Amino acid sequence: MTRDPSLVAEPDGPATNPTNASTDDGGRRPGGGDGFVRYLLSKLGGAAISLFMVVLSAFFLFRILGGDPVDALTRDVPTTPAERAALREQLGLDQPLSLQFLHYLQGVLTGDLGESYQYQQPVTTLIGERLGATVLLTGTALVVAASLGLWIGARAGWRQGSRFDKVQVGLSLTLWSAPTFWLGMIIIMVFARYLGLFPINGMVSPHTPPGFWPQTLDTLHHLVLPVLTMASVIYAQYVLVMRSSVLDEKGGDYLVTARAKGLRDDMVRRRHAVPNALLPTVTLVFLQLGGVVGGAILTETVFSWPGLGLLAYQALKIPDLPLLQGTFLFFSSAVILANTAADLVYRFLDPRVRHA
Amino acid sequence: MSKRSPSPVLSARGLEVDFRVRGGRRARAVDGVNLDLAPGEILALAGESGCGKTTLARTLLGLVRPSAGQVEYAGRPLAYSTGALKSYRRAVQLVLQDPTGALNPRHTVYEAVAEGLRIHGISDNERDRVAEALARCGLRPPERFFLAYPHELSGGQRQRVVIAGALVLEPKVIIADEPVASLDASVRGEILALLLRLREEFGLAALVVTHDLGLAWSIADRLAVMYLGRIVESGPTEQVLTNPRHPYTQALVSVLPDSPVDRSIILSGEPPDVTRIPAGCRFHPRCHELASGAAEQAGVAEACRRTPLPVLGTDPTDGAPAVACHLHAARLTPTADSPK
Incomplete structure (x- = not known):
């Protein structure tokens, strides 16, 4: 995400105007x-343009994907061709596709996302029901990963080259490279199956x-386990x-x-270096605020966590077009809003961006 | 050792600073430096980049621990415990070259100046103290600058803020590392005038690190010239600059306008490398006196290449410059081969 410097050239400076008050040569006004x-x-x-492009692509993307919803929905029941045509x-x-598209557009503009094929409920209702579980999972994971990660990163950067630094960087790179679903399964095997400390899946027994x-x-x-999985990856x-920012x-x-x-x-680290080094991470936190909602798909699938990610995964198998859209x-x-928020917040946090 | 009339406020005794560089070699950035700074005195420390003057300044501030020798403040050796350093840093303040980097970009002018007070737990009249320090540095009326951020100020104003941040603690000594090198020519004069005025009004002593002999000429009482970690010549500024004795000083002075040295001497040879300090006189590979045969005639050429020079002491009482040069020594006492 880039900030266009030409658009931030005019600062909204503080109430005082010190430039006029001294004997020195003039500064920035x-x-x-x-x-x-x-x-x-x-x-x-x-942001509005991006949203519009998303609305367009949501319709076509899943139709290009292929797969016949009618086949999937009638897979387990013997049906006559007439019944299938009725469905x-x-x-x-x-x-025709053009008509379907018009209906879709109309729906999106009026806040109606259609009705799910498999659940036969409005998509908005389904999203509303599952949102809480996803926010709980991703929110917790994000808070855990960000607070721990920023704290460790600041210390590692401050003592660059120390053993602490080397161990932490190695650990981070390993976790980062680990695929989420693989890590999730390993965690299930160790903590749920062998140690029996935590339930394997679901949200409530x-x-x-x-x-x-x-x-x-x-x-x-x-x-615990889904958060551990998700936090490990984004941590x-x-x-x-944070480490490179502190450096x-x-x-x-x-x-x-x-x-x-x-x-x-x-x-010196706490008062000067860390606050200033935190600035670049603000963008990262906000980006993930949006991205993590979608990134929960893998974790939720592995742990059968009844959130939006699992919902999307189940919709993809049919394909349940309205639900997918x-x-x-x-x-x-969520990503677009978070990006926009990051840009706006950053401007308030860093006096330099105001005059960039 | 003879002391000059007022006892020095800050001094270096046989200071050595080593750094480990890549490949396990040791670099000796400062190699035996004796230095005295009297109260209210302005001492300029001059030399090329990489000669160790910045390291020396930071060692004097206690930011770098010497490998040997000691820093003395008011006659007492500097201790490196946290508490001792903290009280020392109230008395000896630093002004850096680039005011843009020296100020935290996210702190206002008020915060920058008040920081020293807060660190040292001086909480009475904080506002007044900050205002006074800013006003002393020519930022008037100070209240107008309180809420400004560094990027809203000009370079000269920023350097004034940095100096105000040092002054607010009412130090006895300011160590300024190239204080005007990054400023416009028009602003330089103002900052230098400010340093002189502070000395006048508050008896502030200053060590000014610079590569610019013209600057030393305008403000310094005494001048020490440094080459490869050692002081090669030191004395009253006027004497050193009008009658340079060390060949290195001669070369530096010869390229100034209105130089007392009749021809300009361009230094040749490899630039100094602190990981490989030449044997004998450390300047001999680049010395024009040796290259021209003048040292040979005086019979010291061999000494220049082989015999290490003693470390210069602090300046003698008579105010005559101290010079670390075999040829100079030979000319003073023509009969001796290698005196002192």
Whole structure:
């Protein structure tokens, strides 16, 4: 994601205008707040265009994919050709593609994503029901991975070349290279099958007594392994990005200045290096906020976690076109929104971007 | 050792700093330096890049630990415990070359200047102290600069903020590493005038590291010329610059406008490498006196190539420059081969 420097040239500077107040040669003159409006509009415009492209591709992508939903839906039941034709008509698949597309567009614009073939429920309802489980899983994984990763990464970068650094980088690269589904299966084998510490799949066991506490505790118990899997994979990026970001800051003269003023080394890291090194990771956190929702597909499938990822995976097997379109639209919009948010937040965090 | 009349506020005694470089070789960035800085004195430390002057400055600040020798502040050796260093750093402050890098880009001017106060737990009148430091450095009215970020200031203003950040702790010594090298010519004069005024008003002593002899000429009382980790000539600025005795100083001075050296001497030979310090006089591979045969005539050529020179002491009381050169020694006492 690039920031267009021409659009951020006008800073909305602080209330004071120090440039006029000194004996030195003139510096940069802060401009009005009008630059920000332009910046905002350009970012929102970009997001709108991306969204539109997503809406278009969601329809065609899954039709190019092939596979006949009617075949899949009637696989286990003997059917006559007449029954199949009736089903096809009921699903609207007998209509020409252009008409189907128009219906789809109309639906998207009015907030109606159609009805799932296999569940025979509105797609929006299905997404609404499953969203909670995905947010719980990915949210927890993201928080765990980001906080641990940033903390470890900052320390590794600060002591570059130390054994701690080498071990952490090695570990991160290994985890990063591990495929999610493979790691998930290994984790299931070790922690669920051999050690028997955690349930293998699902979110709540059927025989858990009703009531808030038993249900919550059982959900948390089920949550551990999927979160471990997901966090392990995304954790590496935080470690590596934070580490290199700290390395960039480490050469900064302002750290020497702070040290020369008498600041202890770990305080130099905490007060100066880490806050500044965190800036680039803001973008990463936001990108993943969107991406992780979609990235949950693998983890949710391995652990049969009843979230959006599993829903999308099940829809893909049919293919359940409305459900696929719906989840695809949802995942993509999440990424686009998160990107836009990252751009806007970054601008407020870093005074330099305002004048770039 | 004879001391100059006021006892030095900061001194280096036989300071050596080694670095390990790639391939396991040792680089001796500072190789035996004696230096005295009197209260209210401005001492310029000049030399080419890579001669060890920045390392020397950082060692004097306690940022680098010497491999041998010691730094003395007010006559007492500098201890490297956390607490001792902290109180030392209240008294000796650093000003770096590039004010853009020296300021945290995400801290406002107020935060940058107040940081020293906060580190040292000085919490009374923080606002007034910050305002006063900024005003002293010519940023007036100071309140207008409080909330500005470094990128909103000009280079000269930034350097004033850096100096204000050092001054706010009311130090006795400022160590400035190329303080004006990254500034425009018009702003340089103002920053140098500021340093001189601070010395005048507050008796601040300063060690100014520079590669620019013109700068040394304009502000320094004394000048020490450094070559490959050692001081090769030191003395009152005027004497060193108008009558350079060491061939290296002569070469540096000869290329200045209105140079007292009648021809310009272009240094030849390989640039200095701290991992391979030549035997004998460390300057001899590039020395024009040796190349021209002047050393041969004086009968010291062999000494130049073989005999190591003693480390210069601090300046003698009579104010005469100290010079580390076999030829110079031979000319002073023509009969002796290698005196001192």
